[in-house]
Amino acid sequence: MTESVTGFDALAASVQHHIVNALGWPGLRPLQEEAVAPLVAGEDAILLAPTAGGKTEAATFPLLTRMSTEDWRGTSVLYVCPLRALLNNLQPRLSSYAQWLGRTAEVRHGDTTAGQRRQLQAEPPDILLTTPESLEAMLVSTVTSPQVMFANLRAIVVDEVHAFAGDDRGWHLQGVLSRLEAIAGRPLQRIGLSATVGNPHELLRWLRGPGRDGRGTVIDPGGIGKESEVRLDWVGTLDNAAEVISRLHRGEKRLVFADSRRTVESLTLSLRDRKVETFASHSSLSVDERRRSEQAFAEAQDTVIVATSTLELGIDVGDLDRCLQIGAPRTVASMLQRLGRTGRRPETSRNMLFLGTQEEEFLRACGLLLLWSEGYVEPVQPPSTPYHVVAQQILGLTLQRRALTRGDLHHDLQSFAPMRSSAVDQIIDHMLTEQFLVQDGELLFAGPTAERRYGGMHYRDVMAVFTAPPQFTVLHGRTEIGQIDPMVLRSEHGKLLAITLAGRGWRVMSIDWNRQRAYVEPWVHGGTVRWAGMPQLLSAPLTGAIRRVLQGQDLDGVALTRRAREQLAELRDEFTVFVGVGDSDVLVPHDRGRSRWWTWAGGRENARTLAALSRVAPGLVGEAPTWDNYSVTLSDEATVPLIRAALAEALERATEGEDVFAPLIDERTLWEVKFGDMIPAELLRDEIAKR
Known part of the structure; x- marks a missing residue:
């Protein structure tokens, strides 16, 4: 043998x-x-x-x-x-x-x-x-x-x-x-x-x-394979972070992650003001600008590059000496990706320094590092009920084949899991009713509504399932610098605007509103920097870890500076009334006639909880209730026994088939889903609620 x-x-x-x-x-x-x-x-x-x-x-x-x-x-x-x-x-x-x-x-x-x-x-x-x-x-x-x-x-x-x-x-x-x-x-x-x-x-x-x-x-050969040096510091402001970075690890190559383009731009400008050779990298910079930054950084030694998650995903910028993080990412997986950027040479170790500039981000870093120390990594969960992607694929395949039958749709998309949903025929029927598709005998063709709404530039809008917010291209002469939110360009009283882009100051000289372009010249000072964004939900494991840190649990394997220890001690004192003991319920009267139930359950679970309470016991939530990653606001009449009784009733009704925990949907969000017009409204509401 x-x-x-x-x-x-x-x-x-x-x-x-x-x-x-x-x-x-x-x-x-x-x-x-x-x-x-x-x-x-x-x-x-x-x-x-x-x-x-x-x-x-x-x-x-x-x-x-x-x-x-x-x-x-x-x-x-x-x-x-x-x-x-x-x-x-x-x-x-x-x-x-x-x-x-x-x-x-x-x-x-x-x-x-x-x-x-x-x-x-x-x-x-x-x-x-x-x-x-x-x-x-x-x-x-x-x-x-x-x-x-x-x-x-x-x-x-x-x-x-x-x-x-x-x-x-x-x-x-x-x-x-x-x-x-x-x-x-x-x-x-x-x-x-x-x-x-x-x-x-x-x-x-x-x-x-x-x-x-x-x-x-x-x-999976297992783990990162090297000991990791992870430290947490509290600096209080972004300007202080720039000062720390400018003084630390001189002569070394440093990659600094920040989780917003605005922070990247502001920090890059601050570091350059301190005579630190610094480059920026994020998705709104032009391709050439990013390439120049990444190439210059790869070839330099005593330098810093400040980036969003664009440099998390494996782009080679050479061997790094240090990895720093402003605030914190939202997952351990992201942290591991970033930590893995360092320690590639045999004589070096993997390292990461967290710099806290805001209390909420500092606490997020604490919770994240606790999960990391416990060996936790988030599961990857594909979005549920992607009905709008089903509609996009049906239209895309119809454009590809020019004409086809329902049987062809199911055959060519047989390894596309959502096509096995019982809702697929409802989607096709809706597309026929609204004339996104038209039918001749058994054959289906792209219809006039699809042509009108998605047919521009040879159906360019069908190529992607996401919609990018409108941005203006910023040009210095013929050189493209990047893109910026058009709201930044709306000045008061006709004044010339100053903006920051690619870590440099620019003065806006003219704006072509029809072609969505802004023409700029270099300016000695930085200016406005802003992009549209959506609030980010935190997971239940992360918010739960933040609660455990505030309750006193130590971060094993993480070195805290003196400033970080003092800040954490202050926050533990401040949050004592909100964290309780273990998993105990914490209901705190609000100073505006409301109560706040501190669940520490994460944004998604809090949205579901508030929806269930609104349906089962509307008197407990009152008018204009809200939720966030950590808590739910309720009426001043709410008590822990009443909340528990209402949730027990909600669970009982859910076991009987009622979708009582489906989050409440603002009808305006239905219009924000790309390709949402190609699926029945009830399916669209179901998709948004389940997400």
Whole structure:
């Protein structure tokens, strides 16, 4: 009985040769070793490792082996990423690997020029790096033939798969993959690359979709693999944070994360005022501006780059010495991604310094660090009931096929899980009634309402399931700096505005309101900086951890500065009346004739609780009740026994089938859901409530 070949020995000889001679590697990392056998065998998989853990190579080397030994031709591998910048960053590396076999790897996304797209059509790459939105564009294109372009597909790699699965872009991707499998006439091998998540096996089941045969595997060599130095400091203001950063770790390369574009801009400007070489990176900067910042940072030593989560997802900016965080992210998974940016050199350790500038963010950091110290990582949970994505996929497939039957819809979208919902026929019937679709015999076509509402620029609006808020392009001469919220540009009394963008001050010289452009000149001072955003919900585990910290639980494995210890002690005194003991109920009379019930249950649960109380015992909530991540406001008549009795009744009614816990919906939100007009109003309300 012969032993099966595994690991490095299972790779194609040409791939082995170049790993040793071109890369100079003495061997593969544990993740890469473990991934070879199942991926060469064609299994679906989730590969888990921190940032810079070798995930790209763990997926690519086995696929190059299959490409060589099975003689794949044409575009046979898709590599999908959530960010264009990540695709641009990966393309040179994947192209160099593909060249080992005389193959090619190219990028196609929203920044790809018309000439580059024509070149890709004339000479299809063996590996195509792209986004779900660009795949949708290729599928519905009237210029290219998706049947020709995707007929040879064999495998897909989904980088940062957890980022997709956590929102509707993941459902969009799953629908597109189902349509690609219908074109290729075969199941595609699906490989997801992810940082640590709390439910990797469920994530694999989501990635594979329903009804797939064969095995799937989760490959996790385990943990970050290095001791981590994590510290927490309290500095009180963003200006103080800039002062601390300017003085700490001079001569080293520092990456500072902030969770808003506004904070990134303000901090970058403050650091530059202190003569610190500083660069900014966030989604509203132009592509060229981000590239210049990231390239300059990668080549420098004594420097700082301040970024939002755009630099969390694997974009290479070289070896880092230090990672700092203003405030706190909202998940342990994000923290692990950021922590994994450091400690890549053998003689260095992974490190992260949290700088608290506001009390709420400081407490969030405390709760997050408690969860981290306990080894907790959030499960990735795809959004429920994505009815609007079902409608988008139905319209997209109709545009792709030009004409099709209901049976065709179900066939081509058979591995798109939401298509198995009993609501699908209701959605199709609604689309027919409202003439998003029209029917001739058994055939369905795109209708006049779809043309009127989504048909502009060759149905460009159908390509993405999200709607970006309107932004004005900021130009210095012909150079694009980035985009900014148009509300910032509305000055009083005709005064010239000063704005901050890319960490620099600008004076707005003129505004083209029709073309949505603002023309600027450099200015010695910074000015207004603001973008529209939505309030972020915190999870029940995180708010519960914050409560436990306030009740006195220590943060094991986290070094607190003297300022942090003093601030935490003050907050524990301040919140004593609100946290209670253990999980006890805390109802505090409000000074405006209201009471506040401190649940510490997270935003989603509090929304559900308030909805149930409003339906079962409206007298307890009174007029204009509110909820947040930590509490629910109630009328002054509320008592703990009355609240408990009302919730018990709500649970009883829920077991009898009444949706008593569905959050209350503001009718205005129905109009904010993209493609919401293509589904029946009752389904739209149900979708929003369940989310």
